[in-house]
Amino acid sequence: MSGPLKVCCIGAGYFGLFHRDAWTRINGAELVACCDNDIEQARKAQVPAYDDVDAMVRETSPDIVDIITPPDTHFGLIEKLIHAGVKTIICQKPFCVSGAQARQAAELAQQSGVRLIVHENFRFQPWFRAMKTVLHDGRLGEVQNFTFRLRTGDGQGPDAYLERQPYFQTMERFLIHETAIHYIDVFRFLFGEPTSIYADLRKLNPALAGEDAGHFIFGFENGMRAVFDGNRHLDHASHNTRLTFGEALLEGTKGCVRLSGDGSLVLRSFGAMEETMLLKPQIWTGFAGNSVHALQSHVVECVLRGETPENTAREYQANLELEEAIYRSDESGMRIKL
Template sequence: MKGAVIGCGFFAQNQLEAWRDIDGVEIVALCDQDAERLNASGSAFGVERRYTDAAKMFDEGGFDFVDIATTVGSHRTLVEIAAKAGVHIICQKPFAENMADARAMVDAAQTVGKTLMVHENFRWQSPIQAALNVVKSGTIGKPFFGRVSFRSGYDVFSGQPYLAEGKRFIIEDLGIHILDISRALFGDATQIAATTRRINPNINGEDVATMMLTHENGATSFVDCSYATQRSPETFPQSLLEIDGTLGTLRLDAGYRLTVQTEGETQTDVSPPLLPWAQKPWHNIQESVLTIQQHFVDCINSGRQPETSGADNLKTLALVEAAYMAAEQGCTVSLADV
């Protein structure tokens, strides 16, 4: 399977490493508007075909899928060009700037019958998968309460300076993953309430968000995120879990310790592996990049819909929109209204 990558910035380096690890995949073309970044990645990953204009790259074709690793402002345009060119698409989160764009992007891929997956990778982290497997096995019964928590003081702005500039920050950038984990664990939500704060005076958006979701199955989950939490040990980029079920409880604590209590108690170390090209503490995220990209390839090969497809991601994106509405208006927002 031949692929092209658009966007050769900070995070794309992980995606390029992961593509190199996947059997049967070759990245044959790269695109970035910034020629310096384009050439640096082209040389590092041995890709000869290089473009500063995505439309030209699609005109010349010769690949089966495109990996869109640019920031959100370009996603709709690039997904629509890719769909027109008739290739499968994997697109970074946040999928779109608003629901109308996201729905149009899903329609564009559906019209041409191509796979569209969102690079929504946090639920694919192996510690989260371990927790999901326990929940799916029924060991703790039916979950009725959950907390999915991401609290850190890690400096994400040095690698991703644009995160300090937008009017929106933590819900759109990071909370989106944590909300998606909540969906994966407890199912779709019917309503959400939220509060937001900005603690760091040097950024424009909110860096603290506390959200409460009601799920279709009656479960309640708290999803809390912060980039203003100075604590030791620093847990970036771990998502911590507490789940109460009708037969027992599950905790995913700092240091990747998974505890399941029913009649007895089991504790497991679910630390993610350190891939040869990964660096701590990012290795947790980096491993999930390989897993999600392998899932994309497996789905194309078997004709299955990816778990984190564009259509599925509309529901995660709707939670993001609803959370901002709820925080702004100080009310509970029904997902049916988004």
């Protein structure tokens, strides 16, 4: 293929800024157009602007289309792009409006020979990639516990989320469906497939339709437990609580790894007092450790090499099934075996 891959974005809202910034910094890709129902918003991307997806695809012939729109638009756009001949599609999460619709989108893409990737960027955060390396190297011995404490500190009061993402207030399923889906994916990335789930969720802010705090525990075949402890009312020690979104502790029989709110990652050997720095705090470009850039770069590399990216729509179905199991566990008050 001669020249960079041509990329088009659909959606010019708040989070689209992070996508467009990342595309401008990726070797091998060029952002050639942006589409939004509000063409004035699309023009802010400083590339050719459209308010008609069909016209944009017809006139630019993109190699990759990046969908950054609400879930109720996903399936229709995916179907339209596949029929238009687009061969690689990235779609933001929450992915489609239901597990059934997500499966339908994945099947349509597979039947059409189209790469359909869910934009699940948290597993691309540098601290989780570093944890994966530590696990692979066996430096922690037998891993027994992982805890992630989500503390964004942005959920108090009647105006919570209105300035940035107002639709958060009306989501009937919020903490798990919108936010913790990231950590479902991270837990699977780090540890594989769980064998059981227990969840206890709650709504603290009466201005919201959905839950904004709660816990879930993944059990694994080897006896390990991974715990998500989320509360959007509370914060953690960080100049930017949306850098890491919280703090984490990964514990094994030979040592532990600790993630702090400044993005630093340290290793302490079992029985020791001193810690070894694995990842120093730094000023990151882009969103949450430059994770949007990392995901999109990964997709570009896979397209150029003819490889299968992480988080294909078909592989992502497991995340959605686990999300449903979390809500069932909360409703029933019971631990669910998978």
